[in-house]
Amino acid sequence: PGNCASLLVIFGASGDLAQRMLLPSLYGLQHAGLLLPELRILGTARSAMDDATFRADVADAVRRNVPATDLDEASLEALLARIAYHAADSGDPESMARLGERITSMRTGEILYHLSTAPRFYVPICVALGALGLAGPGTRVMLEKPIGTDLASATNINDGVARVFDEDRVFRVDHYLGKEGVQNLIALRFGNAMFEPLWNARHIQHVQITVAETVGVEGRGDYYDTSGAMRDMMQNHLLQLVCLTAMEPPARFEPTAVRNEKIKVLRSLRRIGPAEVQTETVTGQYTSGAVGGKVVPGYAEELGRPSRTETFVALRAHIDNWRWSGVPFYLRTGKRMPRRATEIHLQFRAVPHSIFDPRAKIAPNGLTIRLQPEERIELRLMSKTPGLDRAGLQLSQVALDLDLHEEFATSARRPAYERLYLDALEGNGTLFVRRDETEAAWEWVDAVINGWRANDIAPKPYPAGTWGPASAVAMTERHGHTWRE
């Protein structure tokens, strides 16, 4: 495509995300033959290093993070041949000017900047690029999360970036949108006619979205302790899943149509403020325990000091619109849970009237979309229990269970950043987050966090390897609902 970027500049190129995800994903695209022949990649960070040293680091990062079966020396060489490095400090105009010269010397067409630094550098970097005349038409910028820590700081970053890059040239990453399973949610909803008529308050009793992780904070304590589960996961990944689950059908799978529908969902979220947080939210922090048979320390021990940061949050959200009026959306996410599992579960309403013997229990239908680690779609149905019974026909719950990894056993599932890079390089923003989405999400999250503060709510302890504090279960059971485990 004509507006494909031919230069990718990665800021924060020696950082953890670059090493674990970004460079291995560029390798994946190279290996799959999906990078334009003319694409060059310029890494930049503060540490001084020559091209050869950086290339050796890239080779290490790729070898460490790409499965051996996908490693191919020729592809790696071809990737390295595209790569250069230039040290720069965004706070030092002199060094940015020299970086600008390097960028200009490598420029052959459109440029994609990828900011994978601490967010406090986003505005200074953009402003410096603007001042160097390197941010006009033909350039775009990809920003990592977190965009701010609340609405005010997010607005500041967005305003600063907007002074240099128009919104249609800003690509905010939520890596969940790059996941195969998440895109499959869109395929499932809008590639099938049978779900949409049932996908509303008339037929769905409640929705559950769980993003459970077994990992702890893994040496990221300094960042995580200023964040917590609400900002780190709920503000972005879970709310994006809510949007894709709840939105109206967009007219097309393209950036404006999809994001216009998502923002309507975010704006319809009922505010949970100081008066509601006690009953509608639960926070927790893991203590020592065992995950997968391994004994692990508690959060405060890992951090080396006591903390009031939540590593678990569960809440009961409502979307106040025609489609979802009265349907609770239970959302939960936590670290050090018993299993890694990301899933969306739609619980249908009970049959309106039972024609069977009162002893025959009819469980409501449920549709579960498991996004990771496996991808499965499970539909729970009632079926006749085979055999003879004096009491009449007996029923059992059975599952129609589709394992997508098995179904597509021969198609490779690609990591999220491969999809995201491919789209950003081509200038397709459908799977990126628009400014208004980020800000609407922060506004809603801020109200909850302010509510916790106003009520002096501290997270409840839960042992590592459990599903969070017992009150998270109580919150759903008060309404006659149960978390799926």
Ligand code: BG6
């Ligand atoms: C990141 C969070 O955005 O997502 C991490 O900062 C979290 O805390 C990660 O572990 C989860 O991503 P994934 O792809 O492993 O589900």
